[in-house]
Amino acid sequence: xxxxxxxxxxxxxxxxxxxxxxxxxxxxxxxxxxxxxxxxxxxxxxxxxxxxxxxxxxxxxxxxxxxxxxxxxxxxxxxxxxxxxxxxxxxxxxxxxxxxxxxxxxxxxxxxxxxxxxxxxxxxxxxxxxxxxxxxxxxxxxxxxxxxxxxxxxxxxxxxxxxxxxxxxxxxxxxxxxxxxxxxxxxxxxxxxxxxxxxxxxxxxxxxxxxxxxxxxxxxxxxxxxxxxxxxxxxxxxxxxxxxxxxxxxxxxxxxxxxxxxxxxxxxxxxxxxxxxxxxxxxxxxxxxxxxxxxxxxxxxxxxxxxxxxxxxxxxxxxxxxxxxxxxxxxxxxxxxxxxxxxxxxxxxxxxxxxxxxxxxxxxxxxxxxxxxxxxxxxxxxxxxxxxxxxxxxxxxxxxxxxxxxxxxxxxxxxxxxxxxxxxxxxxxxxxxxxxxxxxxxxxxxxxxxxxxxxxxxxxxxxxxxxxxxxxxxxxxxxxxxxxxxxxxxxxxxxxxxxxxxxxxxxxxxxxxxxxxxxxxxxxxxxxxxxxxxxxxxxxxxxxxxxxxxxxxxxxxxxxxxxxxxxxxxxxxxxxxxxxxxxxxxxxxxxxxxxxxxxxxxxxxxxxxxxxxxxxxx
Amino acid sequence: xxxxxxxxxxxxxxxxxxxxxxxxxxxxxxxxxxxxxxxxxxxxxxxxxxxxxxxxxxxxxxxxxxxxxxxxxxxxxxxxxxxxxxxxxxxxxxxxxxxxxxxxxxx
Numbered sequence: 001x002x003x004x005x006x007x008x009x010x011x012x013x014x015x016x017x018x019x020x021x022x023x024x025x026x027x028x029x030x031x032x033x034x035x036x037x038x039x040x041x042x043x044x045x046x047x048x049x050x051x052x053x054x055x056x057x058x059x060x061x062x063x064x065x066x067x068x069x070x071x072x073x074x075x076x077x078x079x080x081x082x083x084x085x086x087x088x089x090x091x092x093x094x095x096x097x098x099x100x101x102x103x104x105x106x107x108x109x110x111x112x113x114x115x116x117x118x119x120x121x122x123x124x125x126x127x128x129x130x131x132x133x134x135x136x137x138x139x140x141x142x143x144x145x146x147x148x149x150x151x152x153x154x155x156x157x158x159x160x161x162x163x164x165x166x167x168x169x170x171x172x173x174x175x176x177x178x179x180x181x182x183x184x185x186x187x188x189x190x191x192x193x194x195x196x197x198x199x200x201x202x203x204x205x206x207x208x209x210x211x212x213x214x215x216x217x218x219x220x221x222x223x224x225x226x227x228x229x230x231x232x233x234x235x236x237x238x239x240x241x242x243x244x245x246x247x248x249x250x251x252x253x254x255x256x257x258x259x260x261x262x263x264x265x266x267x268x269x270x271x272x273x274x275x276x277x278x279x280x281x282x283x284x285x286x287x288x289x290x291x292x293x294x295x296x297x298x299x300x301x302x303x304x305x306x307x308x309x310x311x312x313x314x315x316x317x318x319x320x321x322x323x324x325x326x327x328x329x330x331x332x333x334x335x336x337x338x339x340x341x342x343x344x345x346x347x348x349x350x351x352x353x354x355x356x357x358x359x360x361x362x363x364x365x366x367x368x369x370x371x372x373x374x375x376x377x378x379x380x381x382x383x384x385x386x387x388x389x390x391x392x393x394x395x396x397x398x399x400x401x402x403x404x405x406x407x408x409x410x411x412x413x414x415x416x417x418x419x420x421x422x423x424x425x426x427x428x429x430x431x432x433x434x435x436x437x438x439x440x441x442x443x444x445x446x447x448x449x450x451x452x453x454x455x456x457x458x459x460x461x462x463x464x465x466x467x468x469x470x471x472x473x474x475x476x477x478x479x480x481x482x483x484x485x486x487x488x489x490x491x492x493x494x495x496x497x498x499x500x501x502x503x504x505x506x507x508x509x510x511x512x513x514x515x516x517x518x519x520x521x522x523x524x525x526x527x528x529x530x531x532x533x534x535x536x537x538x539x540x541x542x543x544x545x546x547x548x549x550x551x552x553x554x555x556x557x558x559x560x561x562x563x564x565x566x567x568x569x570x571x572x573x574x575x576x577x578x579x580x581x582x583x584x585x586x587x588x589x590x591x592x593x594x595x596x597x598x599x600x601x602x603x604x605x606x607x608x609x610x611x612x613x614x615x616x617x618x
Numbered sequence: 619x620x621x622x623x624x625x626x627x628x629x630x631x632x633x634x635x636x637x638x639x640x641x642x643x644x645x646x647x648x649x650x651x652x653x654x655x656x657x658x659x660x661x662x663x664x665x666x667x668x669x670x671x672x673x674x675x676x677x678x679x680x681x682x683x684x685x686x687x688x689x690x691x692x693x694x695x696x697x698x699x700x701x702x703x704x705x706x707x708x709x710x711x712x713x714x715x716x717x718x719x720x721x722x723x724x725x
Contacts, residue, residue: 004705006631006660007659040665522684
């Protein structure tokens, strides 16, 4: 037998390189980049091990551009040239942001608004591109290669202008956008909800400065955003600020200088984070006038003083539910996104609101980027045939019936759509001029155990000996899951085709049962395949023998004819039974018995071919 | 119920895995090929799949799935040189016959 080499996982059919693709969560406050390595998604950290990149860009008078933590440090000294929350300006005109209090000098230009900075006039697209470029550099350095593309997440409520602006920013940063993905959908993908049963899910996203709630409906592996709502001025920062005010009250302080205020805000954030895991925490700080603050904060107090903020998230949730014409009881699961959802009383409030505990096992800061990375990995073509996966896939293998009632799989289960595969088949009998094509779906080996989707016939095949015709059957599934099957005979070009809608009529339960059956019946299927194969092989020998007897029967004397006939009858009898070994033995015996006959036929064919020719003709 | 390796195969697989720098072992499985018959497949394994069957031979983990096992149960994987070619060979006791090119087999 041929010698085999070991292939990379999932690539044994068509070896190709792993393509680097990333998911980017381009956030209002923070941005992240993630990728799928060795099958699991992870966020890529910077040199200091931090995964979050503050979405802050500083433009210096000397044309220097700093992004992230370094830019954040300059925010206080140089607020006019440090752009924060640029996402709020994406795809916006000046009139859209007129009432927002910002330190920036806006430039009035037709179309999109622009910011005047020390390094010149910058559009929000350019600022976003600087953030994306920093993430791209990070990814390329840690992955060690050029990126094939990226999936970038956007809020579900982003309109076309805002989406286009995001795409432009990516192009400016040298990124190939594989797809823009809605943030809530990305979160749902990260949680694997696309593999879950159909239903309606809520994504509750409380970030640093914004609150978004989205209601997603999952049908046949595809998410649809049913409703979104939110509060663009509510986030984790508000909790920090409320706590900062409480510290001032508790310590009996009023006005502080900038440095002390920053110190206390940091302490407030640390205290908030400490309360995620502890029932109480001590806040101690030494101010610039050497006075010391030392207060105890309990979870109970924290909950009391920030409860009104949590309640502010309830209204948008109710509004979204009402927009989708749903009640909390209709919701199958709740996904938490954003660092602020780590606060225990936020989680309790969500649990109470929906009457079920939210999903929390993934890091809420990273969940959007992780989902985007998983989607990018699929879109870049890194998924093998047999991989489980998500968004738009074929739930069960598609194939067609071959001789003996066996199913030949053409498109394997879980292939991403759109996809197209072709395979060549041939005729089974001499002079066969038509071929029935029976399209099936399922994992089992026998036609009777799979689901029949469609049948059609390819007619007008030129008469040829069995096995000489080449019929190319192409299975094509488009992005909407529509299957079309076409068959074409290669020499004459005759063709026929049919269009089927495959995933119709099969519920998730049915698909699950068909899958587990294929495992449970592996042994039976083996026996069935053995039998069917033996029959097909034996039948083809019987057919060949019958054809030969018809044509050249006179070559045999009565005794010889008797022997062949006996073997022939035995083979036909065995075929009628269901003992694979018996069928094989009988077929083999027939082969033996007719061996001499075949040799004589060959001689006759040769002498016929030679008759009437001179040697010089050859 | 087992899959095994010859000494030569185990040595080569260990070397390949070391050179590659990652991988839990290798996967042996079969796929339908042609109008009837099965073809062998060999792949590195990075992530074990639920329901995988795992065998160990000479310190190398061999993975397969419940659907493939009946076709290859008892197989000894060998590493062989044939002329200028070298590669892996399935010594599969279930095989009744093979097609001419050696790419597919019947049970």
